Amino acid sequence: MKILVAIKQVIDHHVAIQVKLDNTGVETNNVKMSINPFDEIALEAAIRLQESGIASEVIVVSIGEKPIQTTLRSALAMGADRALLIQTDVETQPLAVAKLLQAVVAQENPQLVLLGKQAIDDDSHQTGQMLAALLNWGQGTNASQIILKDDEVQVTREIDTGLEIISLSLPAVITTDLRLNNPRYIKLPNIMKAKKKPLTILAAEELDVDITPRLQTCKVELPLRRKTGIKVENINELITKLQTEAKVI
Amino acid sequence: MSVLVIAEHNHQTVNSATLSAITAAKQLGIVNVLVIGYHCEEVALSLAKVEGVEQVLVIDNHIYQHFLAETLADTIVPLTSHYTHILAAASSFGKNIMPRIAALLDVVQVSDVIAIESTDTFKRPIYAGNAIATLCTTDKIKVLTIRETAFEPAMMAKGNLAPIHTIQTTLTEKTNQLSRFIEQQLCDSERPELNNASVVVAGGRGMQTKENFQLLYALADQLGGAVGATRAAVDAGFAPNDQQIGQTGKIIAPRLYIGVGISGAIQHLAGIMDSKVIVAINKDENAPILEVADYSLVADWQEVLPDLLNRLKMGN
Numbered sequence: 001m002k003i004l005v006a007i008k009q010v011i012d013h014h015v016a017i018q019v020k021l022d023n024t025g026v027e028t029n030n031v032k033m034s035i036n037p038f039d040e041i042a043l044e045a046a047i048r049l050q051e052s053g054i055a056s057e058v059i060v061v062s063i064g065e066k067p068i069q070t071t072l073r074s075a076l077a078m079g080a081d082r083a084l085l086i087q088t089d090v091e092t093q094p095l096a097v098a099k100l101l102q103a104v105v106a107q108e109n110p111q112l113v114l115l116g117k118q119a120i121d122d123d124s125h126q127t128g129q130m131l132a133a134l135l136n137w138g139q140g141t142n143a144s145q146i147i148l149k150d151d152e153v154q155v156t157r158e159i160d161t162g163l164e165i166i167s168l169s170l171p172a173v174i175t176t177d178l179r180l181n182n183p184r185y186i187k188l189p190n191i192m193k194a195k196k197k198p199l200t201i202l203a204a205e206e207l208d209v210d211i212t213p214r215l216q217t218c219k220v221e222l223p224l225r226r227k228t229g230i231k232v233e234n235i236n237e238l239i240t241k242l243q244t245e246a247k248v249i
Numbered sequence: 250m251s252v253l254v255i256a257e258h259n260h261q262t263v264n265s266a267t268l269s270a271i272t273a274a275k276q277l278g279i280v281n282v283l284v285i286g287y288h289c290e291e292v293a294l295s296l297a298k299v300e301g302v303e304q305v306l307v308i309d310n311h312i313y314q315h316f317l318a319e320t321l322a323d324t325i326v327p328l329t330s331h332y333t334h335i336l337a338a339a340s341s342f343g344k345n346i347m348p349r350i351a352a353l354l355d356v357v358q359v360s361d362v363i364a365i366e367s368t369d370t371f372k373r374p375i376y377a378g379n380a381i382a383t384l385c386t387t388d389k390i391k392v393l394t395i396r397e398t399a400f401e402p403a404m405m406a407k408g409n410l411a412p413i414h415t416i417q418t419t420l421t422e423k424t425n426q427l428s429r430f431i432e433q434q435l436c437d438s439e440r441p442e443l444n445n446a447s448v449v450v451a452g453g454r455g456m457q458t459k460e461n462f463q464l465l466y467a468l469a470d471q472l473g474g475a476v477g478a479t480r481a482a483v484d485a486g487f488a489p490n491d492q493q494i495g496q497t498g499k500i501i502a503p504r505l506y507i508g509v510g511i512s513g514a515i516q517h518l519a520g521i522m523d524s525k526v527i528v529a530i531n532k533d534e535n536a537p538i539l540e541v542a543d544y545s546l547v548a549d550w551q552e553v554l555p556d557l558l559n560r561l562k563m564g565n
Contacts, residue, residue, distance in 0.1 A: 016515075026380055038497075094348070095357050122375050122382075123496065124360050129318065129348035138427030139325065141345050144490070154431065159341040160444065160499065162491050165316065165431040172427070178480065178497060179423045179490060214357045219383040226522065227409055229543035235556045238528065241544055246526045248448075248505040249472065249561070 001170075002021060002147075003046040003055045004110035005080065006101055006131075008037035009071040010121040023219050026121075035071050040078075042181040044175040045146060046114050047079035054148050055082050061104055063092050076194035077186045078126050083197070084187025088211065096129035096211035103207040105135060110171065112153065117142050117175040121215035128175035138168035142177040160216075250278025250368050253329065255337040255346070256285065258292040258385060259354060260314075262379045263444045266338030268299065268402035274336050275403070276365045281332075282306070284352075287314040290297035293413050300406040300408060307366060312422055315430035316551040322349040324420055329354060333368070340444075341396035347394050356388040357460075375498035376430060378519035398502035398523045436491050441475050443492060448474025449503045451494055453517075454481040455510020455531065455550065459462040462487050464554055471561045477501065479517045495520035509550045513538025530554070 012032040020027055035043075038184050051181035053115060059087040060080040072083040086100050092234065105113065116127035140146075140155030144163070147154040157164045158177045168174075204211060232238045242249045252274040257264040267282075274280045280366045281304045284293045293307045312320060325346075329335055335350065337343035351358040363381070364372035370385040371393065436487070445451065450469040453460055462476070469476045478488035480495060494501055498517040502523035509530045511517065518541060521527060529542035532549045539545040546553065 017379050019380050026376060026542055093357065095352060095355075098352060111533070118497070120496070123377065124358075125344050126348035126358055126360060129345065130352035132318075133322065133349040133352035136427075139345075139349065140319075140428075142341065157341075158490050159433075159489060162433065162435040162489070164433045167429045167431055179484070183406065187420075214388055215359070215384050215386050217382055218385055220375070220380050221383075223374065223378055223381050223522070226527070226541045226543075228540050229527075229545065230548050231539075232544050234546070234548075235553050235560060238544060238557070239471055239560055242505070242526070242528070246505075246543065248526050 001112065002057045002059065002108065002110040003049060003104065004108055004113045005039070005043045005046045005058060005060045005069065006034045006113065006115040006127070007043060007075055008119045009033050009064065009068045010036045010119055010212050013120055018079040019220055019222050020151055023221050025217065026222050033071065035074060036116050036119045037118070038118060038176055040183045041118050041178070041180050042114035043075055043078055043080065044181045045176060046055050048181065049148065050079070059084060059108060059110065061086065061101070063088065063097055063100055063204070065089055071223065072199055073194050074186060076199070077190045078184065079190070081197065083199040085199065085201045086204050086207065087201050090204070090211050091213050093213050094124050094126035095130055095214065096209070097127050098134055099150055099209045100204060100207055100211060100239055101131050102134045103209050112171060113173045115173070115175050117177050128173050130200050132173035138172045140166060140174040141173060144177050144179045146174060146180070209228060213227070250333045250334060251331060252277045252280050252334040254280060254282045255325065255343070255499050256282050256284045256292065257338055257340060257342045258286060258289065260289045261291055262287045263292055263295055264338065264340065265402050266397040269397040269400040270336050270338045270404040271299055271301060272400040273362065273365060273393070273395045274334070275369055277334050279303050283328065284308070284320060285313050287397055296362070297413050298405045298409070299403050301403055304411055305554060307415050308418050309415065310418045312420060313416070316346070317425060317426045317430060318346045318349050319364045319426050320420060320425045321346045322353055323424065324418060325350055325351045328416070333392060333414040334393060335360045336393050336395055339396050343394045347392055351392040351539070354390055354392070356390050356392055357386050358392040359386065360393070361396045362393045363396050374519070377516050378522060379515060394433065396500060398500055400438045410439050410462060436489055441473070443475045443477055443494070443499050445471065445502060446475035447504045448472040449477050449501055450474055450507045450509065451477035451479070451511060452482055452487065452509050453479040453511030454485060455512070456487055457480060459487045464558065467559050468507070468554065468558050471558060474503070474505070479511055479514070507555060508542070508552065510539055511538055512536045513541070
């Protein structure tokens with residue numbers, strides 16, 4: 001079984017982001033970039049399925065400009081077999097990404113597509129569901145457990161009220177949540193090996209998909225900051241303040 | 250402008266997040282609400298009483314006993330042609346089905362809307378709320394998910410009852426060959442739901458053990474509130490996953506939030522920023538949560554929390 005894992009390169013989650021002074025976006029120049037943490041979990045899940053003999057090949061795909069190759073190389077070092085970069089300098093939005101991935105699926109014929117439930121930059125939480133819709137496949141979002149059984153996959157989903165278990169016919173799209181696994185650290189010898197693994201670059205135009213952005217960003221600004229309040233010395237003072245000043249208890 | 254709000258419910262009661270989505274919808278145009286479920290008359294009736302709702306559409310069939318995205322999207326998409334906007338709450342329900350609907354309609358979705366600037370321009374948080382983006386789209390139908398905490402819930406109107414129209418589904422049990430429901434493991438609790446509790450007591454890794462969380466439950470019960478947790482506390486097994494607050498967990502806006510043993514990672518703070526009053530109890534005076542707290546007490550929770558609980562129990 002072939003598994004396709006879609007990954008996005010985002011500003012590293014340790015970096016405190018800076019909003020550009022002209023309010024056109026968030027500064028990405030000279031900022032540390034890395035794989036979206038949720039996509040890393042998706043990749044780890046795929047690699048484990050391969051290690052347990054269920055998956056035959058793990059292909060990793062990303063969309064964007066050439067520097068993304070470094071993130072794809074890390075994915076290969078983690079354990080993916082080969083990588084595909086869909087090259088474009090157009091701002092990629094979830095619907096366009098889903099359409100490009102649909103075209104990749106048509107070429108590669110995977111039985112399973114894994115992606116993170118959301119990217120930590122735009123927090124859209126859309127791409128997996130959109131891809132499943134375009135492919136007319138079943139979707140298992142926010143997966144905290146994935147069990148493959150013959151031609152079905154059982155997905156435990158994290159929902160607001162607890163957990164939901166569903167079964168999907170294969171092929172299917174699954175988006176991964178935090179508690180599915182803890183991604184492995186990349187070992188040095190694997191970084192060397194990854195240099196020899198195939199990484200194909202394909203121009204987005206070749207996939208014949210309209211990826212013109214349909215959402216325009218008018219402005220990006222800082223949120224209103226909460227003012228720092230006061231320090232209280234003890235429980236007495238806290239209770240008094242909550243009762244008489246804040247009037248919340 | 251005409252807006253269709255997809256109601257979220259458990260076949261008996263409406264989720265409060267839907268009432269917030271109705272408030273957002275009223276800013277856009279005429280509001281219709283769609284209820285899809287099984288034996289869900291009560292839900293339709295209560296929504297017909299909500300202020301600003303012009304019409305309630307109901308599709309009641311046993312195939313909707315469980316809310317599978319594939320079945321719901323195939324049911325909703327054919328009903329959308331008369332509408333300029335399709336809305337749902339940005340809950341796990343809305344986040345699951347709305348992108349599927351948007352893609353089938355070949356339109357973009359705007360997730361987690363916190364403000365409606367005009368019928369085609371919306372504000373939403375990005376980077377865990379560290380920036381706010383204003384986005385616009387010219388797509389023929391605007392698909393939006395609404396952040397519950399950014400809009401007041403719509404109220405019941407006096408005496409007014411919107412018409413309820415029943416629609417027959419064209420789907421059967423066999424339509425959806427893609428997915429199948431197996432089971433739900435719900436965390437039943439006597440306490441108010443985290444999403445809309447007026448008081449939330451939350452614990453972080455600083456609570457050290459699952460047993461220590463009992464003190465937070467006792468405090469929450471005393472205040473009539475719910476208990477939340479940070480990702481670190483959930484990962485450590487101190488609390489179940491549905492209690493996680495933050496960028497990837499629940500976004501809350503209680504009247505009073507009390508964070509205990511929580512340092513305040515940005516992902517957690519993203520989930521509590523709209524709280525009216527934030528109280529932080531932490532022994533580390535450099536903990537980031539203290540920067541956003543209205544009242545902070547720099548102390549070891551083990552020394553002060555039992556005292557706080559006792560004082561509240563004694564009516565101060």
